[in-house]
Structure formats: C-alpha cells, structure tokens
Amino acid sequence: MKSKVLIIALSLYTGISVAQKIKGSDTVLPLSQKEAESYMKENKSAKITVTGGGSGVGLAALVDNTTDIAMSSRKIKMDEKMKLQDAGRAYKETIIAYDALSVIVNPANKVTQLTREQLEGIYTGKIKNWKEVGGDDLQIVVYSRESSSGTYEFFKEHVMNKKNYASSVLNMPATGAIVQSVSQTKGAIGYIGLAYMEKEVKALKVSYDKGKTYIAPSMATAKDRTYPIVRPLYYYYLTTVEKTVKPFIDYILSAEGQKTVETVGYVPLTK
Numbered sequence: 001m002k003s004k005v006l007i008i009a010l011s012l013y014t015g016i017s018v019a020q021k022i023k024g025s026d027t028v029l030p031l032s033q034k035e036a037e038s039y040m041k042e043n044k045s046a047k048i049t050v051t052g053g054g055s056g057v058g059l060a061a062l063v064d065n066t067t068d069i070a071m072s073s074r075k076i077k078m079d080e081k082m083k084l085q086d087a088g089r090a091y092k093e094t095i096i097a098y099d100a101l102s103v104i105v106n107p108a109n110k111v112t113q114l115t116r117e118q119l120e121g122i123y124t125g126k127i128k129n130w131k132e133v134g135g136d137d138l139q140i141v142v143y144s145r146e147s148s149s150g151t152y153e154f155f156k157e158h159v160m161n162k163k164n165y166a167s168s169v170l171n172m173p174a175t176g177a178i179v180q181s182v183s184q185t186k187g188a189i190g191y192i193g194l195a196y197m198e199k200e201v202k203a204l205k206v207s208y209d210k211g212k213t214y215i216a217p218s219m220a221t222a223k224d225r226t227y228p229i230v231r232p233l234y235y236y237y238l239t240t241v242e243k244t245v246k247p248f249i250d251y252i253l254s255a256e257g258q259k260t261v262e263t264v265g266y267v268p269l270t271k
Contacts, residue, residue: 019047020245024058024071025150026175027099027193028233032071034264039251048248052174055150062236063087068245070236073099073193074150090239096252098267100194100222101155101229104179104201106186111135113205113214116228119159122189125166130187143178143190146171154231155191194222195265222267230267 022032029052036048058070063083076093084091103119105111111134114122121127122140130138144165145152152171156162172178178190183200190201194217197203205214208228221227235252237245251257258268 019049020068020248021066022048022050022069022071022235023053023061023067024069025055025073025233026052026145027073027151027195028071028096030195031097031233031261031264031266034260035252035257036248038256038260039248042251043247046248054146054148055153056148059236062091062238063089065089065238068237068241069249072150072234072236073231074153075234076236091236092239092242094235094237094249094253095232095269096235096249097233097258097261097269098222098230099233100217100219100227100267101151101159101191101231102194102197102203102217103189103191103206103229104182104197104203105189106182106184107200107202108186109135109202111204112202113207115207115211116159116161117210119206120161120163123155123160123165123169124163125168138187141185141188142166142169143181143188144169144171145175145178145191146173151175151191151193158231159191159229193265194219194267197265219262219265219267233266 029050032050036050040046040048055072055074058067058072059076059080061067062070063080111130114133118127118133122142127133128140130136130140172181175192175196178192179196179198179201182188182190203217205216206228207214215221215227217227222230235249258270261268
C-alpha cells in the first residue's frame, strides 16, 4: 500500500505519470491511440493503454472503476449517470473533437445521395430494394454497429428519428468490419466515422431538408456544419483521477493535440 501512495505522490509532485487506461468507443479509438502515442513520446514516463469495445463498454468500465477514461461517441445515458451516482462516483465530461458520421455504400452502387427519410426507411426495413431510391433492382443489405456502440445510438436518435432498427439489420462488432462488408457486397449500406473512410467504399451525400440540398461528408463540410450528421466525441472520467488524467486531456485540447485530431481525420474543436 505504501508503494502505491508513493507512486501517486510522485505523480503529483514530480510530474511522473501513472499508467492510465482508456476504454470505449470504436469511433474514438484511432484518435486516442494516436494522441497517446504522441503524448508518450513527449512524456517518457507516461504509460497509456487504449482499447475499444464500444461507448457502452467504456462507460460500464467507468462505473466498475476499471478504466481511467471512458471514450464515447454519444452522451452519457441517464441509467449510466444513476449507476455512477449510486456508486458515489462523481465524473466529468470533456468534448475532445467532432466527427462526421458518413453513410457508405459499395462503389458499384449507382446511388449517390439519400434523404434522412430514405435512410430511416432503409434502416427500419420499410425500403428493401435500391430501385425504391433510384438505384438498381437489388436487395439492400443493411449493416449497423451493435447496440453497445455509441454510433448505433447516435444514428438511431439523429438519423432514424428514434425509430427501431429492423430485425434484418446486420450488427457488426467494429467499424472496420462495416467497411469490409460494404466493400465486398454490392447491395450493402452502412455508417462509419469520417476517419474510417477508405477508397473501397463510397460516401453518400445526405439531405436533411427533404431533398432540397444534398451534402457530402468531408472535413470542410463538417467544419462549417453544412454536413448534417456531425457529432461530438467525449471523454468521461472520475473526479478522483482528475489530476492523473488531466495532463493528457489538456494535451489533446492543445493546439498540437487538435492538429492531430485533423490529421487522423476527425474535426477539431476550433473551426
């Protein structure tokens, strides 16, 4: 016990970093990994481990006190807040970046744009064939993240207007799996964070004004907020570890850290 106290004391008074665990959102994962890598190069004594699993997994780990920082691509839910409150654990929330949620299809698909209403129809199962939205006579194969994902929650709330996903929707454990599946399936559709975009898939233009204007996801349209599906990315941490995690979070929020945000493919806090 004395050694643990000594390590904490050293971290507070001599600047030596204690090992930190970061867990959660698959969307935030690549950004956190890159930021941690850069931070550890500048702070040789720092040891940061980053793992994914989904926003829900990260926030559950925060409740269980098995992570120092929970990464999330959605806001903390009321039941998660209550669990933390019941456990007597005060927490803080920090937005570290923004993300443009991109709707993707196979490059062989001739459809280039969809309205929010059409996306809702596809994901609720009302629209089943691409010919219903101007495409070929081809069954739509719908991919989604699994329910522990913050991206799953965000898409349901902000794109599907809080409607339920169809039972035919194929839930994938990670964003990379959606990219791979859509790239291999002509009739597929999925959604991913902008940073995960690859040439093997095609991003669709999206309309939130019933088809008057369609905007493609990009760094520029996310920055000026003309692209309609932009969301904040969060870090959650307990106030008891604030002194330990704050230097790393401050680094991400710094000019250098925010430059990394854009380099990796996310949207910095400053436009």
